[in-house]
Amino acid sequence: MGIYRPPPPAERRTLSHLQRRAGETLHDRRPDPVPDGFKLNPIEDRVSISMFFKRWLNALSQDMAIDLGTANTLVHVRGRGIVLNEPSVVAIETIDGVSRVKAVGDDAKLMMGKAPRQIRVIRPIRDGVIADIDIAEQMIKHFIQKVHGARRLRRWPEIVVCVPSSSTSVERRAIRDATSNAGASSVWLIEEPMAAAIGAGLPVTEPVGSMVVDIGGGTTEVAVLALRGLAYSTSVRVGGDKMDDAISSYVRRNHNLLIGEGTAERIKNAVGTARMPIDGQGAELRIKGRDLVNGVPKEVAINQAQIAEALAEALSAIVDVVRTALENTAPELAADIVDGGIVLTGGVALLHGIDELLRDATGLPVTVAEDPLTCVARGTGQALEDPIYRGVLQAT
Numbered sequence: 156m157g158i159y160r161p162p163p164p165a166e167r168r169t170l171s172h173l174q175r176r177a178g179e180t181l182h183d184r185r186p187d188p189v190p191d192g193f194k195l196n197p198i199e200d201r202v203s204i205s206m207f208f209k210r211w212l213n214a215l216s217q218d219m220a221i222d223l224g225t226a227n228t229l230v231h232v233r234g235r236g237i238v239l240n241e242p243s244v245v246a247i248e249t250i251d252g253v254s255r256v257k258a259v260g261d262d263a264k265l266m267m268g269k270a271p272r273q274i275r276v277i278r279p280i281r282d283g284v285i286a287d288i289d290i291a292e293q294m295i296k297h298f299i300q301k302v303h304g305a306r307r308l309r310r311w312p313e314i315v316v317c318v319p320s321s322s323t324s325v326e327r328r329a330i331r332d333a334t335s336n337a338g339a340s341s342v343w344l345i346e347e348p349m350a351a352a353i354g355a356g357l358p359v360t361e362p363v364g365s366m367v368v369d370i371g372g373g374t375t376e377v378a379v380l381a382l383r384g385l386a387y388s389t390s391v392r393v394g395g396d397k398m399d400d401a402i403s404s405y406v407r408r409n410h411n412l413l414i415g416e417g418t419a420e421r422i423k424n425a426v427g428t429a430r431m432p433i434d435g436q437g438a439e440l441r442i443k444g445r446d447l448v449n450g451v452p453k454e455v456a457i458n459q460a461q462i463a464e465a466l467a468e469a470l471s472a473i474v475d476v477v478r479t480a481l482e483n484t485a486p487e488l489a490a491d492i493v494d495g496g497i498v499l500t501g502g503v504a505l506l507h508g509i510d511e512l513l514r515d516a517t518g519l520p521v522t523v524a525e526d527p528l529t530c531v532a533r534g535t536g537q538a539l540e541d542p543i544y545r546g547v548l549q550a551t
């Protein structure tokens with residue numbers, strides 16, 4: 156195949172240009188301007204053909220970005236966007252001492268709190284770190300295979316996985332190894348707040364400070380970013396799970412009612428609020444569980460004010476960690492944050508009134524990122540696809 160190309164401008168002939176083009180994806184490809192005069196250049200011709208094949212291989216490669224969250228795992232495939240979004244849950248069945256994976260993701264979550272004795276429903280990632288490495292590996296393997304489907308692989312995929320910024324080198328190695336064993340040709344890591352910030356559209360490559368607060372199931376991560384790096388980061392093991400626990404304990408203490416993890420989560424997501432309702436009551440909800448005194452199933456009414464009371468402790472831990480981060484931010488970056496404010500990502504950013512709570516506590520503008528549940532996955536995907544972010548990927 157012969158391709159006529161215009162004479163390349165001087166800056167195009169540099170090695171870094173070729174490297175940049177090599178890292179490009181199909182998305183980055185813009186049609187070259189139609190030249191006034193053509194000239195056949197065999198070297199450029201060969202380069203463009205190899206680029207074409209590189210892009211073609213990239214399109215077939217199924218390179219992936221994985222947001223391995225405490226609550227949810229999302230997979231983004233190069234050129235296709237987010238193709239999988241399922242709970243980080245695995246059900247293991249043990250028969251005659253032999254264990255096997257019974258279900259993963261959505262199917263496993265449905266079994267939570269309802270599984271028979273021989274089935275254990277496990278969340279392998281707790282508090283932002285891998286609590287059970289073997290099961291986490293099985294889960295990653297299952298999701299990667301599900302994404303591949305019937306497609307034949309031309310080469311093993313390159314995979315970017317996000318890790319909490321507070322994770323230790325041992326924890327990072329565990330995630331790397333689990334991903335390699337699951338079939339990756341090479342594994343890159345990206346720190347979660349960086350991925351969250353990229354996904355939220357913050358100017359992380361520029362000399363401008365931005366602050367992102369990612370509130371997930373297990374942890375709240377707070378970071379100040381500039382020039383492709385984390386200038387400051389901190390985290391606290393408080394997130395949606397602690398809030399669900401707080402709701403369960405509140406209902407047990409005040410209504411003598413035992414409720415499951417799933418029910419507590421549904422209450423939080425449906426009527427949970429970070430602010431006391433103005434009328435002191437708010438909306439009412441009827442919840443079902445088991446009576447602690449006489450052991451029979453029963454139903455009680457609970458209102459939003461009671462849920463706000465239950466969530467207060469977890470929320471104050473989140474406010475404290477944001478305040479600590481602000482106190483430890485260098486003055487020049489702090490000045491940028493006064494203008495740009497704080498951006499919230501992660502599922503709990505959807506909790507009613509949490510932005511107002513942080514706005515009142517810090518005096519800064521606080522915004523919730525668009526689609527906060529997918530921010531980290533989209534940011535990890537962009538880091539994989541867009542060469543501008545290559546510097547944020549780490550080998551270990």
Ligand SMILES: Nc1ncnc2c1ncn2[C@@H]1O[C@H](COP(=O)(O)OP(=O)(O)O)[C@@H](O)[C@H]1O
Binds near residue numbers: 226227373374
């Ligand atoms: N509307 C909502 N209000 C409050 N919390 C929510 C809402 N939707 C989801 N969540 C919570 O967000 C958490 C999951 O967020 P996610 O960012 O996926 O966490 P992770 O990254 O740890 O997997 C869960 O605790 C879930 O209950």
Ligand SMILES: [Mg+2]
Binds near residue numbers: 222224372531
């Ligand atoms: Mg997350």
